[in-house]
Amino acid sequence: MDAFMAARMQMAVSLGFHIIFACIGMVMPWFMFVAEWKWLRTNNPVYLDLAKAWAKGVAIFFAVGAVSGTVLSFELGMLWPTFMEHAGPIFGMPFSWEGTAFFLEAIALGLFLYGWKRLNKWVHLYTGMVVGIAGVLSGIFVVSANAWMNAPSGFDWVNGQAENIDPVKAMFNKAWFSQAHHMTIAAFSATGFAVAGVHAMLYLKNKLEIHAKAITIALAFASVAAVLQPLSGDLAAKNVAKLQPAKLAAFESHFETQEKAPLIIGGIPDVEKREVKYAIKLPGFLSFLAHGDFNAEVKGLEEFPEEEWPPVPITHYSFQLMVGIGMFLMLIAFIFWAASFKWKHWQEKKWWLKILILATPLGFIAIEAGWIVTEVGRQPWIIYGIMKTKDSLTPMPGIQYTFYTISAVYLLLSFIVTWLLSRQIKVLQSKYLSK
Amino acid sequence: MTEINFSILVISLLLYVLLGGADFGGGILELLTKGKASGIVSRAIAPVWEANHVWLILVVVILFVGFPPVYSTILTALHIPVLLVLLGIILRGSAFTFRHYDIDEATPKAIYSTIFQYSSLFTTFFLGVTLGGVILGNISLDYQDGFYKVYVHPWLNWFSMSMGLFLVLLFAFLAGIFTVSELKEEKYIRYFSRIAKRLIIALVIVGAMVFIAAEISGHPLFYEFYHSPVSLGSIVLATIALPLLWINLNKNKRNMLRIIGGFQTTMIVTGWFAIQFPVLVKVSSGDDITLQNSSAPEQVQFYLLIALVVGVLIILPSMAYLYKTFKFDKQSSSESI
Ligand code: HDD
Numbered sequence A: 001m002d003a004f005m006a007a008r009m010q011m012a013v014s015l016g017f018h019i020i021f022a023c024i025g026m027v028m029p030w031f032m033f034v035a036e037w038k039w040l041r042t043n044n045p046v047y048l049d050l051a052k053a054w055a056k057g058v059a060i061f062f063a064v065g066a067v068s069g070t071v072l073s074f075e076l077g078m079l080w081p082t083f084m085e086h087a088g089p090i091f092g093m094p095f096s097w098e099g100t101a102f103f104l105e106a107i108a109l110g111l112f113l114y115g116w117k118r119l120n121k122w123v124h125l126y127t128g129m130v131v132g133i134a135g136v137l138s139g140i141f142v143v144s145a146n147a148w149m150n151a152p153s154g155f156d157w158v159n160g161q162a163e164n165i166d167p168v169k170a171m172f173n174k175a176w177f178s179q180a181h182h183m184t185i186a187a188f189s190a191t192g193f194a195v196a197g198v199h200a201m202l203y204l205k206n207k208l209e210i211h212a213k214a215i216t217i218a219l220a221f222a223s224v225a226a227v228l229q230p231l232s233g234d235l236a237a238k239n240v241a242k243l244q245p246a247k248l249a250a251f252e253s254h255f256e257t258q259e260k261a262p263l264i265i266g267g268i269p270d271v272e273k274r275e276v277k278y279a280i281k282l283p284g285f286l287s288f289l290a291h292g293d294f295n296a297e298v299k300g301l302e303e304f305p306e307e308e309w310p311p312v313p314i315t316h317y318s319f320q321l322m323v324g325i326g327m328f329l330m331l332i333a334f335i336f337w338a339a340s341f342k343w344k345h346w347q348e349k350k351w352w353l354k355i356l357i358l359a360t361p362l363g364f365i366a367i368e369a370g371w372i373v374t375e376v377g378r379q380p381w382i383i384y385g386i387m388k389t390k391d392s393l394t395p396m397p398g399i400q401y402t403f404y405t406i407s408a409v410y411l412l413l414s415f416i417v418t419w420l421l422s423r424q425i426k427v428l429q430s431k432y433l434s435k
Numbered sequence B: 001m002t003e004i005n006f007s008i009l010v011i012s013l014l015l016y017v018l019l020g021g022a023d024f025g026g027g028i029l030e031l032l033t034k035g036k037a038s039g040i041v042s043r044a045i046a047p048v049w050e051a052n053h054v055w056l057i058l059v060v061v062i063l064f065v066g067f068p069p070v071y072s073t074i075l076t077a078l079h080i081p082v083l084l085v086l087l088g089i090i091l092r093g094s095a096f097t098f099r100h101y102d103i104d105e106a107t108p109k110a111i112y113s114t115i116f117q118y119s120s121l122f123t124t125f126f127l128g129v130t131l132g133g134v135i136l137g138n139i140s141l142d143y144q145d146g147f148y149k150v151y152v153h154p155w156l157n158w159f160s161m162s163m164g165l166f167l168v169l170l171f172a173f174l175a176g177i178f179t180v181s182e183l184k185e186e187k188y189i190r191y192f193s194r195i196a197k198r199l200i201i202a203l204v205i206v207g208a209m210v211f212i213a214a215e216i217s218g219h220p221l222f223y224e225f226y227h228s229p230v231s232l233g234s235i236v237l238a239t240i241a242l243p244l245l246w247i248n249l250n251k252n253k254r255n256m257l258r259i260i261g262g263f264q265t266t267m268i269v270t271g272w273f274a275i276q277f278p279v280l281v282k283v284s285s286g287d288d289i290t291l292q293n294s295s296a297p298e299q300v301q302f303y304l305l306i307a308l309v310v311g312v313l314i315i316l317p318s319m320a321y322l323y324k325t326f327k328f329d330k331q332s333s334s335e336s337i
């Protein structure tokens, strides 16, 4: 592996690690908020137990999210100093707002986790809500910074220098909205299904009220998100078709420019022969998805010089994976609604609980895949159309070793967090059963 | 505007040293006292732990938005010590939380404690080494110069090492002061007062060593201090604060201790900035990176300032509320969930 590849992989590992904790930090406070609110309204102690049990997990996740985020803010400069030197002042505005959101989140979380006995009940509930709002805001801010890398704006690029910088324009770039809503929805969907899945597993073992309630709260959020996700993804795809046609072509492995372009499902792209083997092709659907018209022309990769093609197979597979999972999760959401309003007995059925268990990791897998689509699909650019990723690499040799080290540390940390959580769940479970 | 943003940067750095420092120091103190302090510092600090560390992020963000060459130069030339600091941050942050939240069982707790303590020491040391590298001026901007010259020489020298040691003692000292002012039992108070006093003595000795190491490493720190009235004043004030601390340690006046300890550290940081300013990163070729030549355009500084001011208006009251809820309170150590 050369230093360039190592740096890209290190970035991918660090971000891929952080995003999981970030999503949980964005969404879990909302679940806890609802549980606590239900407790205040109904006086049913099960809700209080649930809020407290969740809070313990969140504290662990939040801390790991905070350290991995701190590492990221240095890594950007340690791996891509040239990029940061030019981009920092331009896309820095969302980061500086994010700082405020982090602070607020950290403060409110301190109050929420340690203030059960010290704060008035309603004030306590309110701090939970502040954690949730600040978390979602910080997510939106970072994504807006990332969107700028896809749709750079708010500056003039003159002789390799940025001039006339307008941070506001940079922040509200053309990709920020489509990425921000898709990401926020994704966080709710992924976290919701993960939480529901874990509680479904426990419910299958012991039919405790607490797990049934947990599943309902988590799925109430996740089901709405899962239905919105494909719609929001469609908007995202239309935006990509406009702003980054090469990326769109890469995730559809669409080599030739065509009218009535087909939507390709599955298949194995062969970049050299410029074809996709074994795929299902729905004629006209890609034109419709990208431009809202079955006859529209969709640009293929042939329009771009080959050295500006993103890695096609990775982008293609990731996109297919994300969309496939998206459709599956939407289906589960419909079943959930059916089970809530009409066929209530489904909720106790083994097959239903097993579906939920199956869905536990899917949302997060889709999130990782989605980011690979976005980030690998932007290659070879770090700032789309302006700066190449390889030109912004740190001059420091030996990045391979930092990549191995960071990956090993994160791998170890993942094991410990998983182990810790499962222990936590076991102990809580046994406490609950002996009550 | 640039100056205001820079002042906010310095204040954030100072707050990180004071608040985050007491936290890093907590781990070092646990190590020094072979676990006697275990829990006391960390319990007191747990509710404000996350918030204390956001100061570092603020410093980093202001740097790359407002002074990008400072950010990219430090992270290139001092890549290695910064990486070590980051590994330390990951280890200690996770170990701290795991220890706090894991189910009560002795064995894993002991492991978390050990990791927390050693990584606190390790992280602080390399934070000091990194600072030393920024001040010293061995940084080379000619990246063709050879691996050792560009990536090792700037921080592998007596001055940076002594800065590492100095920061370790400073943070341990801050944690000591913090601990004494949190304690209630007479016997612990006496024990920790004694530790704090020893740390003060060590701090004075290592402080002197820093000056000597600077001379050895070719940085005329004596001369510069002597010629900057502000620095000289700060050092004098910091030194005067020492006997005051000593007396208050004997009397165990809690709030006085915190105030003087904070004041002393502030003076050390001020003294350093006064000689350094307006140079931000010293470079071996002499083309130092200064406030003027690294500042982002006015427009950028303007929006940065707005974000910072709005941030301060939101954060300060919430921060005050957080501290009021958990710190200046009769029943000290907090009950968590
Ligand atoms: C639960 C996770 C999840 C699910 C089920 C989906 N997505 Fe997604 N997708 C993401 C999670 C995600 C993401 C991780 O949040 C991304 C990465 C960057 C971003 O802004 O959102 C993303 C990016 C992303 C992009 C690229 C945006 C860009 O490069 O700027 C497109 C075109 C889509 N998605 C489209 C879809 C479609 C048509 C889906 C149909 C079901 C879908 N996504 C389901």
Ligand code: HEM
Binding pocket: A008, A009, A011, A012, A015, A016, A017, A018, A019, A076, A080, A083, A142, A143, A145, A146, A368, A371, A372, A375, A376, A378, A379, A381, A382, A389
């Ligand atoms: C947390 C969710 C994210 C994930 C999982 C993610 C994933 C990735 C991946 C897989 C790469 C490697 C692409 C390649 O080189 O082929 C990458 C690169 C990169 N990402 Fe992201 N990304 C995320 C969000 C962000 C955000 C919010 C930013 C900045 C604001 C960002 C900045 C970068 C940079 C600077 C690179 C390196 C340059 C490049 O490869 O283009 N990423 N990321």
Ligand code: HEM
Binding pocket: A018, A019, A021, A022, A023, A024, A025, A026, A061, A062, A063, A064, A065, A066, A067, A068, A069, A070, A071, A072, A073, A076, A102, A103, A105, A106, A135, A136, A138, A139, A140, A142, A143, A146, B050, B053, B054, B057
């Ligand atoms: C799409 C990608 C990202 C999202 C959605 C995201 C979101 C979040 C959220 C919600 C948190 C709160 C902590 C938690 O709940 O665990 C967080 C923490 C953090 N993130 Fe990210 N982040 C992303 C990428 C990044 C990048 C690229 C950076 C660095 C430049 C970064 C820096 C940080 C930092 C420093 C923290 C710790 C803040 C604290 O102590 O509260 N994040 N992130």
